[in-house]
Amino acid sequence: MPTNQNRSSQDRDRIELRGIRATGAIGVLAEEQERAQPFEVDIDIELDASLAGRSDDLEHTVDYGQAVSIATKIVETGGVLLLEKVATIIAHEILGLARVRAATVTVKKLRPPLPHDLTSTAVRVRREQADQFLTDRASTTAYVAMGTNLGDRQANLRFAAAMLPGIAALSGIYETDPVGGPDQDPYLNQVARLETMLTPFELLERCLAIEAAAGRERGIRWGPRTLDLDVLLWGDAAIESATLTVPHPRMWERRFVLEPLSELAPELLPEDWNERLPRGGIKRIADAEQ
Ligand code: A4P
Numbered sequence: 001m002p003t004n005q006n007r008s009s010q011d012r013d014r015i016e017l018r019g020i021r022a023t024g025a026i027g028v029l030a031e032e033q034e035r036a037q038p039f040e041v042d043i044d045i046e047l048d049a050s051l052a053g054r055s056d057d058l059e060h061t062v063d064y065g066q067a068v069s070i071a072t073k074i075v076e077t078g079g080v081l082l083l084e085k086v087a088t089i090i091a092h093e094i095l096g097l098a099r100v101r102a103a104t105v106t107v108k109k110l111r112p113p114l115p116h117d118l119t120s121t122a123v124r125v126r127r128e129q130a131d132q133f134l135t136d137r138a139s140t141t142a143y144v145a146m147g148t149n150l151g152d153r154q155a156n157l158r159f160a161a162a163m164l165p166g167i168a169a170l171s172g173i174y175e176t177d178p179v180g181g182p183d184q185d186p187y188l189n190q191v192a193r194l195e196t197m198l199t200p201f202e203l204l205e206r207c208l209a210i211e212a213a214a215g216r217e218r219g220i221r222w223g224p225r226t227l228d229l230d231v232l233l234w235g236d237a238a239i240e241s242a243t244l245t246v247p248h249p250r251m252w253e254r255r256f257v258l259e260p261l262s263e264l265a266p267e268l269l270p271e272d273w274n275e276r277l278p279r280g281g282i283k284r285i286a287d288a289e290q
């Protein structure tokens with residue numbers, strides 16, 4: 001957990017880039033698409049600069065030269081109609097740089113072709129790390145692992161399958177010996193494939209809400225639970241944040257995850273997974289209920 005002191009410097013620290021000038025063919029009018037016009041871009045990068053502030057090492061901060069190059073290149077590439085789109089593309093590219101927590105990008109059209117007296121038009125967007133996964137694709141394929149070893153286990157799995165959004169397929173149901181934690185009853189495990197519009201963070205929120213609705217109480221780590229929902233994969237995203245790690249960090253070591261997942265997406269598993277993982281302690285007991 002970040003300390004309060006950390007959190008406040010994360011909130012306050014910014015790199016501010018002002019007046020990045022570039023020309024590009026951007027605009028709704030035909031003439032704007034044909035002839036490049038001048039733009040000015042301002043960028044605010046939110047980051048935790050406390051380490052770089054002590055170390056004096058470029059590795060510990062964001063190289064703002066890269067941010068300027070990104071903005072210049074995107075404007076010069078042109079071929080976009082709206083300032084909203086240009087600003088969003090720049091913001092998402094900047095979020096791809098290490099250590100950027102959020103980016104605010106203002107794109108200003110310096111000579112707007114309007115029959116009025118005005119100096120400029122501008123659009124400002126702010127995007128955070130979590131927004132990186134807001135795509136314009138219809139949906140993303142994600143996999144969620146379900147586990148239960150308290151109460152009516154089959155009913156808990158049915159509940160999860162009914163509550164998870166966008167279920168496209170379910171694996172069979174496996175009865176499995178508990179791995180880790182205290183002495184506890186066997187689990188039922190199952191994996192779901194989703195076609196989802198949710199970002200990975202929204203999907204995690206949804207999973208936590210469904211666990212709570214199933215009466216999950218958080219006690220000892222790896223202890224018995226009515227329902228555990230783990231986000232295994234979300235497209236090909238690699239996420240390491242305080243609240244979410246994707247792919248799920250322990251999935252590759254767990255037969256109770258990989259065996260059901262292999263029914264739905266064998267191509268996603270390492271070739272040797274079946275030989276590598278200890279056998280036993282797992283039995284397929286039912287097909288997915290339709
Ligand atoms: N979190 C981070 N990444 C993820 C992710 N990809 N998916 C964070 C879900 N959550 C993720 O989770 C703690 C926090 O992890 C969440 O609040 C979220 O912000 P939790 O569910 O409260 O804790 P947990 O599940 O008790 O701990 P952990 O370490 O996640 O346990 P696992 O790895 O889920 O393992 N044996 C059998 N046979 N079958 C099982 O299903 N499950 C576990 C739990 C142990 N042994 C088992 C089984």
Ligand code: MG
Pocket residue numbers: 228229230
């Ligand atoms: Mg969990």
